Amino acid sequence: NAGVTQTPKFQVLKTGQSMTLQCAQDMNHEYMSWYRQDPGMGLRLIHYSVGAGITDQGEVPNGYNVSRSTTEDFPLRLLSAAPSQTSVYFCASSYSSPGPSSYNSPLHFGNGTRLTVT
Amino acid sequence: DAKTTQPPSMDCAEGRAANLPCNHSTISGNEYVYWYRQIHSQGPQYIIHGLKNNETNEMASLIITEDRKSSTLILPHATLRDTAVYYCIVRGLNNNDMRFGAGTRLTVKP
DSSP states (O other), X not given: OOOEEEEOSEEEEOTTOOEEEEXXXXXXXXXXXXXXXXXXXXXXXXXXXXXXXXXXXXXXXXXXXXXXXXXXXXXXXXXXXXXXXXXXXXEEEEOBOSSTTOOBOOOEEOOOEEEEEO | OOSOBOOSEEEEETTSOEEEEEEOTTOOTTOEEEEEEEOTTSOOEEEEEESSSOEEOSSOEEEEOTTXXXXXXXXXXXOGXXXXXXXXXXXXXXXXXXXXXXXXXXXXXX
């Protein structure tokens, strides 16, 4: 049981390049999310998904796209990288109880992708 | 903005209890108190959570005041491996409600 797997671990991009950060989980979790963490700060939510085919914006969505075609995968796309997107990116997942008042269990986090945009 | 206030840093002697405080004076009746920690740039790790009652698991204890405006995370016998940033977070039913603040940097010293 690998948990939440993020690839790559490190990436350097030039301004304007595009790339996709991969996130996969093997726990059959409905809820998945992406955070970014900047030096000395806590994590900020970029995008999240409550199930396959459903995504929504978090606190800082600009410059990022997501899709959720399967339960297992939740890739994060940078269409045109900017130096302001230099950060550490964490993917997380959790169980969601069924029903209209769905409760999310605590998050399981991956070990992050360290992205530098020059 | 984070709904919690934590001291920026604390020290603790190895083998002693570490008591990490958190203020959440605007907490709503249906909001939980969660604690996570982050060890040196790894992904955050869930520790414990509670609604009203005190909670204990294999990692820690959580003491929530009766008015729910503050709480304390207790690591009963801190080890060097407990050195980390500890985040106190208030959330409702959903994880997208969570807002991470700067946390408390706990340093366990030999």
